[in-house]
Structures are given as structure tokens and as C-alpha cells.
Amino acid sequence: MLERMPTLSDLQEAAERVKPFVHQTPVLSSEQINEITGKELFFKCENLQKVGAFKFRGACNAVFSLSEKEASKGVATHSSGNHAAALALAAKKRGISAHIVMPRTAPEVKKRAVAGYGGIITFCEPTLEARESTLAQVIEQTGALSIHPYDNYTIIAGQSTSAQELLKQVQELDVVMTPVGGGGLLSGTALAVKYLQPNTKVYAAEPLGADDAYRSIQAGRWLPSVSPNTICDGLLTSLGQKNFPIIQEHVDKIITVSDESVIRAMRLIWERMKIIIEPSSAVCLAAILEHGEHFPEKRIGIILSGGNVDLGSLPFNESP
Amino acid sequence: MLERMPTLSDLQEAAERVKPFVHQTPVLSSEQINEITGKELFFKCENLQKVGAFKFRGACNAVFSLSEKEASKGVATHSSGNHAAALALAAKKRGISAHIVMPRTAPEVKKRAVAGYGGIITFCEPTLEARESTLAQVIEQTGALSIHPYDNYTIIAGQSTSAQELLKQVQELDVVMTPVGGGGLLSGTALAVKYLQPNTKVYAAEPLGADDAYRSIQAGRWLPSVSPNTICDGLLTSLGQKNFPIIQEHVDKIITVSDESVIRAMRLIWERMKIIIEPSSAVCLAAILEHGEHFPEKRIGIILSGGNVDLGSLPFNESP
Numbered sequence: 001m002l003e004r005m006p007t008l009s010d011l012q013e014a015a016e017r018v019k020p021f022v023h024q025t026p027v028l029s030s031e032q033i034n035e036i037t038g039k040e041l042f043f044k045c046e047n048l049q050k051v052g053a054f055k056f057r058g059a060c061n062a063v064f065s066l067s068e069k070e071a072s073k074g075v076a077t078h079s080s081g082n083h084a085a086a087l088a089l090a091a092k093k094r095g096i097s098a099h100i101v102m103p104r105t106a107p108e109v110k111k112r113a114v115a116g117y118g119g120i121i122t123f124c125e126p127t128l129e130a131r132e133s134t135l136a137q138v139i140e141q142t143g144a145l146s147i148h149p150y151d152n153y154t155i156i157a158g159q160s161t162s163a164q165e166l167l168k169q170v171q172e173l174d175v176v177m178t179p180v181g182g183g184g185l186l187s188g189t190a191l192a193v194k195y196l197q198p199n200t201k202v203y204a205a206e207p208l209g210a211d212d213a214y215r216s217i218q219a220g221r222w223l224p225s226v227s228p229n230t231i232c233d234g235l236l237t238s239l240g241q242k243n244f245p246i247i248q249e250h251v252d253k254i255i256t257v258s259d260e261s262v263i264r265a266m267r268l269i270w271e272r273m274k275i276i277i278e279p280s281s282a283v284c285l286a287a288i289l290e291h292g293e294h295f296p297e298k299r300i301g302i303i304l305s306g307g308n309v310d311l312g313s314l315p316f317n318e319s320p
Numbered sequence: 321m322l323e324r325m326p327t328l329s330d331l332q333e334a335a336e337r338v339k340p341f342v343h344q345t346p347v348l349s350s351e352q353i354n355e356i357t358g359k360e361l362f363f364k365c366e367n368l369q370k371v372g373a374f375k376f377r378g379a380c381n382a383v384f385s386l387s388e389k390e391a392s393k394g395v396a397t398h399s400s401g402n403h404a405a406a407l408a409l410a411a412k413k414r415g416i417s418a419h420i421v422m423p424r425t426a427p428e429v430k431k432r433a434v435a436g437y438g439g440i441i442t443f444c445e446p447t448l449e450a451r452e453s454t455l456a457q458v459i460e461q462t463g464a465l466s467i468h469p470y471d472n473y474t475i476i477a478g479q480s481t482s483a484q485e486l487l488k489q490v491q492e493l494d495v496v497m498t499p500v501g502g503g504g505l506l507s508g509t510a511l512a513v514k515y516l517q518p519n520t521k522v523y524a525a526e527p528l529g530a531d532d533a534y535r536s537i538q539a540g541r542w543l544p545s546v547s548p549n550t551i552c553d554g555l556l557t558s559l560g561q562k563n564f565p566i567i568q569e570h571v572d573k574i575i576t577v578s579d580e581s582v583i584r585a586m587r588l589i590w591e592r593m594k595i596i597i598e599p600s601s602a603v604c605l606a607a608i609l610e611h612g613e614h615f616p617e618k619r620i621g622i623i624l625s626g627g628n629v630d631l632g633s634l635p636f637n638e639s640p
Contacts, residue, residue: 026346028368032436047594048348116352267631274367274627276594307594311587316631 001065002153005246006160008195011188014157015164018060021093023049025162027169027301032272037288040299042173043269044166047277047307051085051113053234054162054185054305055149059086061158062147063094071096073143078124078131080106081234082306083149088119099144101135103127109310150184151240160188164196166301173200174297177284179305180204180213180254181235183243189303190250201252201297205283207232207259213239213247214254231259231315234280234306255294261286263315269304276307279315321385322473325566326480328515331508334477335484338380341413343369345482347489347621352592357608360619362493363589364486367597367627371405371433373554374482374505374625375469379406381478382467383414391416393463398444398451400426401554402626403469408439419464421455423447429630470504471560480508484516486621493520494617497604499625500524500533500574501555503563509623510570521572521617525603527552527579533559533567534574551579551635554600554626575614581606583635589624596627599635 002010025045034040046054063075074097077087084100091098100119102111103126114121124134139146148155162185163176176193180186190202206213210228216239225238239247259279266282268289269275284302288295322330345365354360366374383395394417397407404420411418420439422431423446434441444454459466468475482505483496496513500506510522526533530548536559545558559567579599586602588609589595604622608615 031370050351052594270596270631274372274596276590276596311590311634311636314631314634 001062002157004153006153006157006191010157011160011164011192011195014061015161017064018057018158018161021060021064021090022057022161024165025049027166028273028275030272033268033285036268037292039288039295041285042166042170042299042301043273044162044169044301044303045275046162047275047281047304051082051089052306052308053082053086054159054303055082055086056089057161058155058158058184059083059090059147060093061161062152062154063087063090063096065154066145070145073145074099075147076135076139076142076144077101077147077149078135079149080110082308084110084119085113085117087147088114088117092118097144099138099142101131101138103131107310150182151242153242155184156188156191156243156246158188159185160192162303163189163192166303167193167196170301173299173301175201175203175295175300176303177203177205177300178303179232179235179280179283180206180239180247181210181280182237183213183239183247185303185305186251187243187246190246194250202250203253203255204247204251205255205257205287207235207262207283208256209259210235211256214256216244217248217251217254231262232280232283234278235283253294255287255291257283257286257290261290265289267316276309277304278306278309281305281307321382322477324473326473326477326511330477331480331484331512331515334381335481337384338377338478338481341380341384341410342377342481344485345369347486348593348595350592353588353605356588357612359608359615361605362486362490362619362621363593364482364621364623365595366482367595367601367624371402371409372626372628373402373406374479374623375402375406376409377481378475378478378504379403379410379467380413381481382472382474383407383410383416385474386465390465393465394419395467396455396459396462396464397421397467397469398455399469400430402628404430404439405433405437407467408434408437412438417464419458419462421451421458423451427630470502470557471562473562475504476508476511476563476566478508479505480512482623483509483512486623487513487516490621492619493621494619495521495523495615496621496623497523497525498623499552499555499600499603500526500559500567501530501600502557503533503559503567505623505625506571507563507566510566514570522570524567524571524574525607526574526576527555527582527603528576529579530555531576534576536564537568537571537574551582552600552603554598555603573614575607575611577603577606577610581610585609587636596629597624598626598629601625601627
């Protein structure tokens with residue numbers, strides 16, 4: 001596992017390492033959404049990635065970069081979301097065990113997904129303290145290696161592989177854009193773009209109700225997320241300590257958006273592009289729709305981070 | 321416009337003709353759905369085609385194969401569905417007018433789509449008689465050329481271009497499979513597969529509640545659809561007279577499925593593949609799930625015909 005900021009070689013090695021396991025996801029465009037926004041938008045579809053999210057890239061890079069000895073006791077994490085499923089599947093593909101601490105209140109569908117990939121689940125109370133102390137116990141008992149979902153350089157290098165693919169799939173992008181929650185995808189993307197194509201800008205979008213990345217950049221120091229509240233359930237976490245300085249150095253702009261814009265953008269992508277994205281993935285298009293003034297550029301690549309939603313409770317159950 | 325059964329050259333010319341206008345749609349796979357079915361399934365995503373359906377291929381082939389003189393008065397059709405939007409967009413791209421007769425009861429979203437592509441809409445009563453007599457009036461007044469949605473050899477050649485792409489994108493398919501309604505997609509697909517790769521089988525799936533193609537093949541003669549009733553709104557039409565003999569000669573099997581299987585298959589594709597398909601597109605996977613005994617083959621290509629659904633009224637608005 002990397003103990004320092006990833007170099008270009010680290011990112012390229014990550015791309016080679018994960019290649020046999022991940023989908024090279026397609027880049028889709030919509031003439032209609034281009035007409036509405038007046039842009040040329042290129043959507044990199046990590047919602048079509050295995051486990052339905054970019055998280056599988058980082059998990060694969062982490063799991064497959066371990067030595068035989070490091071891997072021998074398995075891996076562990078606490079997560080109620082996509083990282084849990086991603087780590088479980090990556091571990092399954094390497095043939096090692098994955099110990100996942102999940103809050104007992106996690107959605108049934110997520111518990112089933114982790115179990116379906118062979119993850120060994122330990123339930124805990126739904127507090128950060130309980131999650132961390134339970135994970136510490138599991139690690140003590142099993143000797144498994146803890147893999148943080150984003151505050152981890154090997155994970156960051158893994159998440160960079162989506163942007164590396166995107167830059168090969170679409171030439172001459174003016175901007176590459178991602179959502180920001182913990183910052184794993186954004187920091188990996190920023191490194192890839194700035195190493196490989198430094199004239200291309202990197203923007204991020206963040207829900208107003210969980211705007212700790214925006215506030216941290218404004219303040220010039222890391223600020224935690226306090227009582228975040230947004231429909232973007234993937235973006236509720238605080239920015240990682242390793243992610244923050246990378247974002248501070250390499251990200252050109254963070255734009256905050258309302259949940260109303262997120263729902264509008266999400267519906268637009270479902271209806272016009274016929275793909276399923278989760279609310280967190282809609283923040284970038286929401287930013288372009290809500291804050292066109294921040295986008296003088298024309299050709300914008302957007303990483304759609306994931307597609308895991310509960311079809312039984314969608315935010316648009318009525319006709320417009 | 322073709323007045324005879326399309327030859328291999330006709331199909332290849334259609335592929336060249338539509339290429340600048342259509343998306344080369346991706347082929348997606350799901351490890352999870354492969355595990356569930358015990359097959360290797362390759363989904364050709366015409367739901368990601370422009371206007372959200374394969375229909376745009378046929379409409380483009382028809383519109384762009386017209387001479388300047390034929391095209392000068394525009395094109396016309398009656399349709400409440402995907403063909404209307406497809407013809408309107410194809411005509412817009414050629415810069416000619418499209419006259420669309422729609423029942424006044426058609427969903428607002430479909431009326432807006434046709435109008436959005438610049439189609440000139442004439443509303444009529446929601447009966448086949450009213451649709452046909454209104455179309456005849458429109459043609460008399462405008463001199464526009466009528467383009468039938470499926471009972472038309474140029475349309476059939478256009479629809480074949482999806483299977484032509486699929487055969488290039490995935491090698492050594494044992495079976496290629498499509499839904500069957502009017503039979504435009506199925507007859508085009510059957511011709512493409514049998515001309516280009518005659519050892520590959522062609523199967524179709526059809527809802528039990530609209531099984532006129534199945535019954536026609538069993539009876540050895542064309543039988544109309546009588547009071548069809550199924551959630552697959554795209555498959556309610558009767559098989560076309562030009563489509564039937566092609567299907568009779570080149571399609572190896574038609575399998576009928578219940579609406580319950582269709583909803584299950586549709587949900588599986590939404591949840592596991594993160595793409596939006598309409599119920600009509602789910603019949604092929606439904607057939608594999610419901611009637612595994614009909615599928616000794618392993619590698620099956622499935623054309624997902626379209627993704628136009630009303631997000632406000634989905635058949636799975638509750639958690640499982």
C-alpha cells in the first residue's frame with residue numbers, strides 16, 4: 001500500500017493492475033442534454049461499473065497491490081455503502097476474506113449485496129464510534145488489514161483510473177468534473193488530469209447540505225462535515241485528510257448545488273440517457289444547470305460515480 | 321424505398337447510410353445476471369439509441385434513402401409511440417417535414433417528444449380507423465410520403481443495423497434474440513444474422529397477452545392480434561405482412577412469457593445493469609428466466625429495444 005502521494009507511475013500501475021477486473025465503462029452523450037446546457041458533455045459511466053460504482057476501482061487496486069503476506073488475513077472496513085460491496089467483491093476475486101462492519105440499520109439491499117459477494121458482516125450500532133470500535137475489534141480478532149474507503153493513497157490511485165480511461169476515450173476536454181464527498185474520486189481524478197493533461201481544468205460539485213469540501217477550500221484548512229443533510233447519500237462523509245491537500249492543490253473550482261437541482265439533473269439523465277444514476281452522481285450536471293456562470297468552457301467530461309438506488313423509493317414518483 | 325425483400329447488400333448499404341446519424345450502441349454484460357441464468361448474455365443497448373429506441377435506425381434508413389424528389393413533400397405516419405419520435409428526428413436531420421398523426425389520448429410525454437423534434441402533429445380519435453383515415457387526409461393535403469413503422473422493407477433493412485453491429489462487437493454468439501411486436505426489429509435481425517452468420521440461431525420473445533407472432537408461426541399463416549393485453553406497450557401491434565414470411569423462414573423459435581416474468585426481468589436489468597429499459601425490452605431475459613428449457617445454448621446476444629418509460633408510474637414502486 002502506498003504511504004505517499006501517488007506519482008504518475010503509481011497511477012499508471014494502478015490502471016494496469018485493475019484492468020483485468022474492472023469494466024472499461026462507456027462514455028455516453030446526449031444531444032438533448034447538450035442542447036439544454038449549451039455544452040458538449042461526456043458522461044463517463046461508473047454507474048455501469050461492477051457493484052454499480054467507481055468504488056470497485058479503488059478496492060481492486062488496494063486488494064491486488066497487497067503482498068501475499070499482507071493479504072493472507074484478509075481485508076476489513078466499516079461502510080454502509082458502495083465501498084463495502086466493492087471491497088467484498090475485490091476480495092472475492094483475489095480469494096481472500098473481507099470483513100465488513102455495517103450499521104445494523106443499513107438498507108437490506110446493501111446488506112444483501114455485501115453478503116452476496118461473500119463479505120463477512122459484523123453488525124454494530126449506527127454511530128461512528130460504534131463503527132470504529134467494532135472495526136478495531138474485528139481487526140484484532142482476525143488480523144485483517146483495514147482499507148479506508150477514501151483516506152488512503154492506494155484507493156486514490158485506484159479511483160484515478162476512471163479519469164485515465166476518460167482522457168483516452170475523449171480528446172480535448174476543457175474540464176473534467178466529479179462529485180466530492182470523502183474526496184477519493186476527486187483527488188484521484190485531479191492527479192490523473194494534472195499529470196496527464198495539465199491544461200484541462202478539474203471541477204467538483206457538492207451538495208449545499210454537505211459542503212465541507214467547499215468550506216475547507218474557502219477557509220484554506222480542513223473543516224469537518226457537521227450534521228450533513230442532502231439527498232446525495234454517497235456524499236455525506238467528511239473530506240479525507242489525505243484527500244484535502246491534493247484537492248487544494250489541483251482542483252480548480254468547487255460548486256455547490258441545491259437538492260432540487262440534483263433531483264432535476266438526476267431525472268434528466270434517467271429520462272434522456274436511459275441510465276440509472278444515484279443522486280450523488282447528479283451533482284455535476286446540477287451544477288451546470290444551476291450555475292451556468294461558472295462554466296465558460298465547452299467540452300466537459302463528467303464522471304457519473306454510481307447507480308445504486310432503491311427503486312422502491314425514488315424522488316420522482318409522479319409525472320411532471 | 322425497397323420494394324422487395326432486402327438482400328445482404330441492402331442491409332450493408334443501410335448500415336453505411338445510417339452510420340453518421342445513429343449511436344453505435346454499447347454491448348453490456350452483467351456477471352450477476354450471468355450467474356443467475358447460467359448463460360453468457362450480451363445486451364445490445366438500443367435503449368441508449370437516439371430517441372431511446374432502435375426505431376431511429378429504421379426511420380433514418382427510410383428518410384435518407386429517399387430521392388430529393390421523394391423527400392421534397394416530407395414524410396408521414398400514424399403512431400403514438402417510438403416510431404413517431406424517430407421519424408420526426410430523422411426528418412429533422414434531413415431538413416424535411418414530418419407529419420405525425422397521433423391519437424389525442426397519447427401520453428403527454430410522447431406528444432412533447434414528437435413536437436420537440438419538430439414533428440407536425442395532427443390529433444385524431446384513438447381508433448385504428450381514425451388513425452388511418454386521418455393519415456390519408458394528411459397525405460392528400462401535404463403530398464407527404466407514408467412511412468409504415470415496420471411493414472416496410474426499407475425500415476426492416478434499417479432495423480437490421482443493430483444486429484449487424486452486435487455481430488461485430490461480440491464474436492461467436494450462439495443465439496441472437498429480440499422482442500417481437502410488429503416484427504420490424506425481428507425480421508431485420510433475422511436477415512442480418514442468417515446472411516452474415518447462418519450458424520447462429522435467431523430467437524424471439526413475445527408476451528403471452530399479445531402472442532400473434534407465436535400463433536401465426538404455429539398455424540403456418542398470418543393471424544392478427546386480437547384484443548392484446550400486456551404491460552409491453554411496444555408489442556401490442558399485429559405482426560406485419562412483409563415481416564411474417566421473413567420470420568417464418570429465418571427465426572428458429574418464438575417463446576412466450578408472462579407479464580410477471582417481464583416485470584421481474586425488467587427490474588433485474590434496472591437493478592443489476594443500471595440501465596433503463598421499457599417492459600417490451602425485458603421479454604428476452606424474461607424468456608430465459610421463465611423457460612430455461614428452451615435455451616441449451618450458452619452465448620446469447622439480446623437486443624434491448626428501447627428505454628421509454630414513464631418514471632412517474634413504474635411497475636415496481638415498492639421495495640422487494
